[in-house]
Amino acid sequence: MIDHHAAHPFDQALRLARSTDGAWEGATHPAYANMVGPFGGITAALMLHAVLGDPARLGDPLALTVNFAGPIADGPFRIEASAVRTNRSTQHWSISLSQNGAVATTASAVFAIRRETWSATEATMPAAPAFDTLNRYPGSLIAAWTRHYEMRFARGPMRIEADAPPLDDSVSELWLRDDPPRPLDFAALTALCDVFFPRLMVRRPGRVPAGTVSLSTYFHTDAAGLADQGTGPLFGRAQASHFGLGYHDQSAQLWGAGGRLLATSHQIVYFKG
């Protein structure tokens, strides 16, 4: 018997049971609730987790795109994941999450067998104050998921107060990890890539409706490389390149111990006003 109370909330939220038709059944978890529906990062992690749990899966995640097509209601959902093409060292997956027969989220994932090659990093980690010297962001009472991440902002904090002054750019730089700390794996890294609030809220504080529409993440390490990270904090940076006509993009980089780039992630975000 599994002791559900002992499991990390993230592992509870990832719990999927395979039904006889091959689909995965799960349910939204209150620890990762957003203002409306679940935190996008937990949904992205679930899409990847369904593939990671499939015995037909080849290699490690290389790329994941998640499209948030419609709202997800609190409660049960089904995830269907199928390998649309398997090559010698890569595998392409198509994934969808539905509730009551309606598709709410679609995704594609590329898995690959990674092999040692020449390596170099051009996106180097910015200089930042040490983790211990920064205050922890207390989290938001209206978005439960923010209290399950430890975020220590070096620059560009979340400022939801409508009277905070606008900034000249949308850059956030912060230390971040799961709370309680949890050994890093691909599902956790996927969710961590989406902890960056919509850049609009950094640049122009205020309570404006905003939400991710499409999210693409590239993984720059393999399972062994992630295991090296353990439970230590990551450092993240996010910035938008353009706001306009109701949408803005944002790009994020996540570095692990020793300034090693673990993932880069890009998204397009709806906003009102």
Added chain:
Amino acid sequence: MIDHHAAHPFDQALRLARSTDGAWEGATHPAYANMVGPFGGITAALMLHAVLGDPARLGDPLALTVNFAGPIADGPFRIEASAVRTNRSTQHWSISLSQNGAVATTASAVFAIRRETWSATEATMPAAPAFDTLNRYPGSLIAAWTRHYEMRFARGPMRIEADAPPLDDSVSELWLRDDPPRPLDFAALTALCDVFFPRLMVRRPGRVPAGTVSLSTYFHTDAAGLADQGTGPLFGRAQASHFGLGYHDQSAQLWGAGGRLLATSHQIVYFKG
């Protein structure tokens, strides 16, 4: 009767005929051939073009992800595009290209009705020499598509010679447009986002096998905004953030007249060695 010889090669390559089952039938075009199979940008443009031609399509393209799952042979192909979810102002599409019943390329597209909002650009166009002052890249004899784009490099040219010295970074900056010039539209912009050679070839010149695995593009303007661009050259910048374990990412920005950011595009690229 359509005069096929009068059409721009890009429009010839985009030609799709709708079959009675709703799928689109097309064929690879020699003008956009790559060393093996077609140029990825023309394939990406075709995936979007199939949706643009569908009477059920809502609004303008906002995001497009294309996964190059397997090789495309010279010859005919079929594209199937279906709207998986239509909301009030957004629509999510799932698209696949197949040959002889085998899926070669998958894609997802988000379309949206764009409305005026607050706007700002953080990714500003780099300073660059004027278009007329730079020499045109002659194109490669072994990749026909390179001769159907006018590329004038300000920085980081393609150097396929194996004895060219390595560089400290993978940045390319260039003026670029269709050749012959063609009024900009979403299909052309999609293809232009993929004209940046694999960053490996800029940083470490040499003939190393490399190819895009997954490509995501975000559009920062609407159809009217693209029409303003006409046939003028765009300015593009591309850079990798990390190379390792057989893959590297790269991010590109494309600016139009007046330094207006038209699209940002990200991809993950396989490489050997």
